[in-house]
Amino acid sequence: MAWIEQFGHGGDLLTASAAFGVSPSELLDFSANINPLGPPEQVISYLHSSLSSIIHYPDPGHRKLKERLAERLGWSTEGILVGNGAAECMALVLQALEPKRVGLIYPCFSEYSQLSAQFGAEVTGILGVAENGFKPDPDELGILINQTDLVFIGHPNNPTGIVYEVEELLEMARQATERGVFLVVDEAFLDFLPPEKQVTLLPTLHQFPKVILIRSMTKLYAIPGLRLGFAIGHPEYISALRRKQVTWSVNSLALAAGGLCLEQREYEDATRRLIQEERSFLSEQVREILGAEVLPGEANFLLVRLPSHWTADDLQWALGAKGIMIRNCSMYQGLTSRDIRLAVRTRAENNRLLAALREVDQQRRSEG
Ligand SMILES: Cc1ncc(COP(=O)(O)O)c(C=O)c1O
Numbered sequence: 430m431a432w433i434e435q436f437g438h439g440g441d442l443l444t445a446s447a448a449f450g451v452s453p454s455e456l457l458d459f460s461a462n463i464n465p466l467g468p469p470e471q472v473i474s475y476l477h478s479s480l481s482s483i484i485h486y487p488d489p490g491h492r493k494l495k496e497r498l499a500e501r502l503g504w505s506t507e508g509i510l511v512g513n514g515a516a517e518c519m520a521l522v523l524q525a526l527e528p529k530r531v532g533l534i535y536p537c538f539s540e541y542s543q544l545s546a547q548f549g550a551e552v553t554g555i556l557g558v559a560e561n562g563f564k565p566d567p568d569e570l571g572i573l574i575n576q577t578d579l580v581f582i583g584h585p586n587n588p589t590g591i592v593y594e595v596e597e598l599l600e601m602a603r604q605a606t607e608r609g610v611f612l613v614v615d616e617a618f619l620d621f622l623p624p625e626k627q628v629t630l631l632p633t634l635h636q637f638p639k640v641i642l643i644r645s646m647t648k649l650y651a652i653p654g655l656r657l658g659f660a661i662g663h664p665e666y667i668s669a670l671r672r673k674q675v676t677w678s679v680n681s682l683a684l685a686a687g688g689l690c691l692e693q694r695e696y697e698d699a700t701r702r703l704i705q706e707e708r709s710f711l712s713e714q715v716r717e718i719l720g721a722e723v724l725p726g727e728a729n730f731l732l733v734r735l736p737s738h739w740t741a742d743d744l745q746w747a748l749g750a751k752g753i754m755i756r757n758c759s760m761y762q763g764l765t766s767r768d769i770r771l772a773v774r775t776r777a778e779n780n781r782l783l784a785a786l787r788e789v790d791q792q793r794r795s796e797g
Contacts, residue, residue: 433445433448433745437540439462440754445460445754457781460754460770461772462618462648462728463648463653463772465774468652472650475686476686479685485681489677494684495511497687497691498659502661503631504634507664507667508662510667510670511658512659513680514645515643519541520544521670522579523550525670525672529550529551530552530553530579531545531577532574532577532610533580533581534570534573534582534586536758536763538581542554550578550579555570562591562724563724564597571604578610579611580605580610582601584615584629585618585728588732589732602630602633605639606636606637610639611666612639613640613642619644620648620701621700629642630642638663638665641661641662644661646687649697655682655683656679657683707776710776714779718786718787718790719733719735729772729773730770730771730773731771731773733769733770734765734768737767739767739793740759741757751789755771756771757769
């Protein structure tokens with residue numbers, strides 16, 4: 430049986446298509462957490478009209494986009510690095526800062542350990558406390574910071590969707606700073622939260638030179654195939670990252686689209702409204718239909734613990750046969766064979782998922 434997450438992630442249409450016998454264009458993907466509104470229309474038409482620019486090299490200094498980001502973030506251009514997705518920023522952090530030991534809080538995004546291993550760092554992990562939304566025990570977190578050179582924090586964390594209070598983040602930043610440890614906060618999904626819940630260390634970043642924030646533009650603006658992300662931090666460390674970056678790794682279409690994406694304020698607000706509403710609708714319905722537990726979280730995806738008559742694997746295949754992809758989370762450290770992740774999508778798409786869930790669940794229950 431094909432392993433749908435053979436590359437460690439959701440959103441692998443090619444594998445799913447071959448496994449489920451459904452053409453990639455017919456698959457409805459709840460396994461990757463991308464804005465269901467699709468890219469802003471203006472961005473798509475701008476990309477069409479910018480195609481002729483591919484005969485030139487992209488700006489190796491990413492100057493225009495960095496200026497736009499600096500304006501939006503209230504941070505200096507010297508403290509911003511534009512990357513080929515948040516993933517490239519993470520790789521550059523590891524290459525430039527050369528931590529020997531990396532600390533993780535499980536369950537978390539698989540690239541943290543994957544990239545750490547790739548760049549020669551040893552990974553030490555602690556398990557989040559399930560009863561506390563998978564947040565770490567503060568004493569264990571203190572020990573982890575003590576024992577490592579760099580700690581990755583997902584905020585919101587993937588796959589749990591958990592966010593920290595600002596005091597909790599500040600405490601981590603203080604402890605890391607005291608011990609000379611880098612704290613890398615991955616804020617790839619932060620944009621999906623309502624503004625009042627977007628807790629970040631950005632306003633206090635100048636106090637913590639060893640804290641680096643990483644953001645993604647691929648999720649909110651639905652351009653994962655184009656690739657765009659950025660890192661924010663102290664200019665000294667950001668220039669160290671820059672020195673490891675392959676020249677032209679960010680292509681000219683991504684750079685052009687990025688600037689325009691940042692102007693899409695209405696689209697951003699509409700996205701957040703949609704996610705808020707659909708998150709609670711989908712949570713309630715999934716609880717009701719399956720008798721499943723929806724774990725606490727805030728992001729544009731739900732971590733769901735299935736009732737005992739399902740395994741994640743079985744449900745993934747049952748829905749796959751109906752052209753619906755979900756993320757099997759059984760391979761995440763700290764999770765179980767009954768855990769899945771569902772992206773929050775539009776009402777029509779969510780309803781399609783719910784109808785399929787009803788059908789496969791009824792069949793399962795009738796089979797006893
Ligand atoms: C938590 C988290 N961070 C970063 C990324 C990668 O983002 P990007 O597409 O910008 O490289 C992902 C992708 O799934 C993710 O889940």
